[in-house]
Amino acid sequence: MHDLPGYDYHLDIPGTTIFDGKQAMKGYALNKMCYDFNKAVNREAFKADPEAWMEKYGLNEEQKQAIRNSDILGMIAAGGNIYYLAKLAGIFKLSVQDVGGLQTGRTTEEFKEFLKSQA
Known part of the structure; x- marks a missing residue:
């Protein structure tokens, strides 16, 4: 890590959202809600009323x-x-x-083939 003022240490990868401290703060409520989906009961409750769950965790409109x-x-x-x-x-x-396919602009099958080709 460089300690130069204004130094941007992120790589510029077109179409890629880098998960850093800023993104972590932005997504705290969303990630907290998703963490609670580790319990099946919470996943079922979300499916029954997603709007209530999103409101419960204070998600923003985006x-x-x-x-x-x-x-x-x-x-x-x-x-x-x-x-x-x-x-x-x-x-x-x-x-x-x-x-993975969504993130790389591939169909699921194309992404699977890509993974196999990298082995």
Whole structure:
């Protein structure tokens, strides 16, 4: 880490949201809600009334709309951490490979083939 004033230590990766301290603060409520999906009872309660759950955790409108749209990339842009979002993605019936495809601009099958080619 450089300690030069104004030094930007992030890589510029087009289309990639870097999860850093700023994103962590932005997504705190969303990630806290997703953490609670580690319990099946909470996942079921969310499915029964997603709006109430989003309100309970104080999600902002950007986060709520991304959830309403089942938009995992939108949730990442809204501060979501993929490790916490994995539980929410599961509620939406999305696998890790589905999300990987979304993140890389590939279909799920293309992403799986890409992974195999890297082995």
